[in-house]
Amino acid sequence: MPSVALRSITFPILLGALLNSFLLGTLLVQIFIYHSSFPEDSRVFKGLVYFIGLAVTVDTCLNISDVAFWFGTSFGDLSALSDQRYAAFYVPIMGTFVALLAHLFFSYRIWVIRREAWPFCLCISLISLAVFVSGLLGGIFGFIQDDSKSSSSDVIKVHDHLHFVTAYIWFIGLVTVDVLTAVVLTVFLLKAKVNESSSNIVNSIIRLVLETNMLSASFAILALVSYLTLPPANTICAIPAYALSALYANTILATLNNRAIILRARAADADKSTCVYVQQVQETFSEVTPPFGLLTLRHASPRRTASP
Numbered sequence: 568m569p570s571v572a573l574r575s576i577t578f579p580i581l582l583g584a585l586l587n588s589f590l591l592g593t594l595l596v597q598i599f600i601y602h603s604s605f606p607e608d609s610r611v612f613k614g615l616v617y618f619i620g621l622a623v624t625v626d627t628c629l630n631i632s633d634v635a636f637w638f639g640t641s642f643g644d645l646s647a648l649s650d651q652r653y654a655a656f657y658v659p660i661m662g663t664f665v666a667l668l669a670h671l672f673f674s675y676r677i678w679v680i681r682r683e684a685w686p687f688c689l690c691i692s693l694i695s696l697a698v699f700v701s702g703l704l705g706g707i708f709g710f711i712q713d714d715s716k717s718s719s720s721d722v723i724k725v726h727d728h729l730h731f732v733t734a735y736i737w738f739i740g741l742v743t744v745d746v747l748t749a750v751v752l753t754v755f756l757l758k759a760k761v762n763e764s765s766s767n768i769v770n771s772i773i774r775l776v777l778e779t780n781m782l783s784a785s786f787a788i789l790a791l792v793s794y795l796t797l798p799p800a801n802t803i804c805a806i807p808a809y810a811l812s813a814l815y816a817n818t819i820l821a822t823l824n825n826r827a828i829i830l831r832a833r834a835a836d837a838d839k840s841t842c843v844y845v846q847q848v849q850e851t852f853s854e855v856t857p858p859f860g861l862l863t864l865r866h867a868s869p870r871r872t873a874s875p
Contacts, residue, residue: 575801576648577638583809584634590813591627594620597820604827612823615672619665619816626657626812655709659737662811663702666741666783669815670695672822673748681755687747694744701736708733738791741811745784752776768829775825779818786814 598620605612633652641647674688753776756769786807793803 573645575803579802579805580809581634581638583806584630586806586810587627587630587813590810590817591623594623594813594816594820597817597824600824600827601820604824608823615668616820616823619668619819622661622665623813623816626661629653629657630809651709651712655706657812658805658808659702659705659709659733662808662815663699663737663741665812666744666815667695667699669819670744670748672819673752676822677748677751677755680752681758684751684755687751691744691748691751694740694747698737698740698744701733701740705733705737734791734794738787738794741787742784742791745780745787749777749780749784771829772825775821779821783811783814783818786811 598616601608601616630653633654636650636652637647670691674691677684677691678688753773756773756776790804790807790811793801793807797803
C-alpha cells in the first residue's frame with residue numbers, strides 16, 4: 568500500500584480518536600459542575616446526564632482499545648486496518664443514539680417554552696429517530712461487512728451502495744435537526760423577552776443555542792462532504808464521526824450548566840440594584856437629616872479597628 572494512501576487512512580482515525588478523548592475530558596468536567604451546582608434537579612435529568620456520561624465513557628474506551636490494536640499491538644500489519652473491531656458500534660450506533668437523546672432534550676425545551684410549538688418538537692423528534700435508525704442500520708452493515716471479510720473492490724461497492732442511503736439520512740438528518748432546533752429555539756426565545764434584564768439573559772441563551780447547534784451541524788456537514796467526495800480509502804469522515812457522541816453529550820451538559828451562569832448574572836444584577844437603591848436612600852436621608860444619614864452609612868460599612 569502506498570504511503571500516501573496509508574496516511575489517508577491512519578491519520579484521520581488517530582486524530583478523531585484524540586478529539587473524542589479530549590471531548591470526553593470536557594464532558595467529565597461538565598458532569599462534575601452539574602453534580603455540584605444542581606443537586607435538586609429531577610431524577611430524569613440526573614439520569615440523563617449520568618447515562619450519557621457513562622455511554623460516552625464506554626464509547627471512548629472502546630475507541631482507545633481499537634486505536635491500541637491498530638497502531639500498537641498490530642503495528643506494521645496493514646491487514647489489521649481492515650478490521651473494524653468495535654467501530655461499527657460506537658460510531659454510527661452510539662453516535663446517533665446520543666444525538667437522539669440530545670434532540671429529544673431540546674424538543675422538550677422548545678415545548679416548555681411554547682406549548683403551541685409541539686409540531687416542531689414532533690418534527691425534530693421524528694427526524695432524529697430516523698437518523699438513529701440509519702445509524703443502527705449502518706452499524707449492522709458494518710458488522711456484516713467485517714464478518715464477510717470483503718475484498719477491496721467489495722468495500723468500494725459497499726461504500727457506494729449499501730451505506731449510501733444510511734449515510735445520507737445520518738448526516739443530512741443531523742444537519743437538518745440541528746439547524747431546525749437552533750432556528751425554532753431562537754425565535755421563541757426572542758419572543759420570550761420581557762424587559763431589559765431578561766433580555767440580557769435571553770441573549771446569552773440564544774448565543775449558546777446557536778454556538779452548540781451550529782458546531783454539531785458543522786461536524787455533520789464535514790462528515791457528509793468528506794464521505795461523499797473522497798474515495799473510500801480516505802477516512803477523513805472519521806474525524807467528526809468519532810467525536811459526534813461526545814459532542815452532543817457536551818451540548819446537553821453545556822445547556823444544563825448554563826443555568827449556573829444565568830443565576831450568577833441574576834444575583835449580580837440583584838446585588839447591583841440593591842447597592843444603588845441603598846445609596847439613593849442614604850443620600851435622601853442625608854439631605855433631610857445629616858446625622859441619620861451618617862449613622863446609616865456607619866452601620867452599613869464594615870467595622871474597622873483603630874491603627875496603632
